[in-house]
C-alpha cells in the first residue's frame with residue numbers, strides 16, 4: 001500500500017515535469033491508453049529515473065537476482081539503476097545484436113552461465129525484444145527470472161514474470177473496453 005502511494009506521488013511528479021501526455025493513444029501492439037510517457041525525457045531525469053529503478057528493483061528483491069541484462073541503450077539507463085538498487089548490488093550486461101539475433105560478449109558469457117537473470121527494458125512494446133533476449137540468456141546457460149520495464153504495452157502473455165511498473169497508472173486497455181473509444185475521443189497513433 002505504501003509502495004502504491006509512493007508510485008502515485010512519483011507519477012504526479014512525472015506529470016508535473018511534463019513527461020506525461022494526456023489524450024487517447026494507440027500502440028502498435030493494438031492496445032490503447034489515455035496517458036503516454038515521454039520515456040526519453042523521463043530517463044534523462046536522473047532523480048526520477050533512479051526512483052523508477054528503485055521501485056523495479058524492489059519488486060524483484062525476493063527473486064534472488066544474480067545479474068541484470070538490458071537489450072538496448074534505451075533499457076540501459078534504467079537497468080543501471082535497477083542493478084544499483086538490488087541488494088546486494090548486481091552487475092548489468094548488454095548483448096550485441098548480430099545477424100538479427102542477440103549474442104553476449106565473451107566477458108559476459110561467464111557472468112550468465114548458471115545465473116538468475118533479470119531482463120530490464122524501458123518499455124515493452126511488441127514483446128519481441130524481451131522474448132529474444134530471454135532466449136539468448138537461456139542459450140547461454142542463464143535462468144531468466146523476470147522482465148521489468150517502466151510499462152508493458154504488449155498485451156503478451158510471457159512465460160516468466162513481467163512487471164510493468166507504471167501500468168496501473170497509464171490507463172491501458174484493449175480497444176474493446178477502452179473508455180476513451182467509448183467516449184469517441186480522437187485517437188493518436190503513437191508509432192511504436
Ligand SMILES: [Zn+2]
Pocket residue numbers: 024032033175178179180181182
Ligand atoms: Zn481507445
